[in-house]
Amino acid sequence: xxxxVYGPTRHAAIDxxxxxxxxxxxxxxxxxxxxxDRIWERFYGHPHMGPVEVAQWRTELVAIRAGWERRRRTxxxxxxxxxxxxxEIAERILxxxxxxxxxxxxxxxxxxxxxxxxxxxxxxxxxSD
Numbered sequence: 001x002x003x004x005v006y007g008p009t010r011h012a013a014i015d016x017x018x019x020x021x022x023x024x025x026x027x028x029x030x031x032x033x034x035x036x037d038r039i040w041e042r043f044y045g046h047p048h049m050g051p052v053e054v055a056q057w058r059t060e061l062v063a064i065r066a067g068w069e070r071r072r073r074t075x076x077x078x079x080x081x082x083x084x085x086x087x088e089i090a091e092r093i094l095x096x097x098x099x100x101x102x103x104x105x106x107x108x109x110x111x112x113x114x115x116x117x118x119x120x121x122x123x124x125x126x127x128s129d
Contacts, residue, residue, distance in 0.1 A: 006125040007116035012109035029067035033060040058114035065107035
């Protein structure tokens with residue numbers, strides 16, 4: 001299952017790995033996300049967004065991304081027993097792991113599509129398979 005998100009010049013997809021971003025992560029992370037809720041409820045109904053909704057969704061995505069990154073940092077520090085006290089060293093350890101995180105990458109892609117639409121004063125077209 002996938003939902004393709006089209007801006008004026010950019011495209012991203014919410015695939016199986018991205019479903020939690022609009023499905024369960026907002027609630028788990030304590031992020032109020034009415035646009036994510038709307039997308040999740042209409043996943044197969046080809047939801048569309050006007051510029052105001054795109055701006056709202058972008059704000060939600062930024063908050064979800066920040067919450068997920070905080071959670072992953074905490075998990076990685078605990079699970080990998082990272083004990084670096086120097087923030088620069090900790091970042092050198094965690095940075096590559098976070099850069100490889102699929103949820104963060106999908107959030108970045110969706111934010112970029114929102115930025116594309118906002119720069120053009122346009123909405124988004126969403127198409128499910």
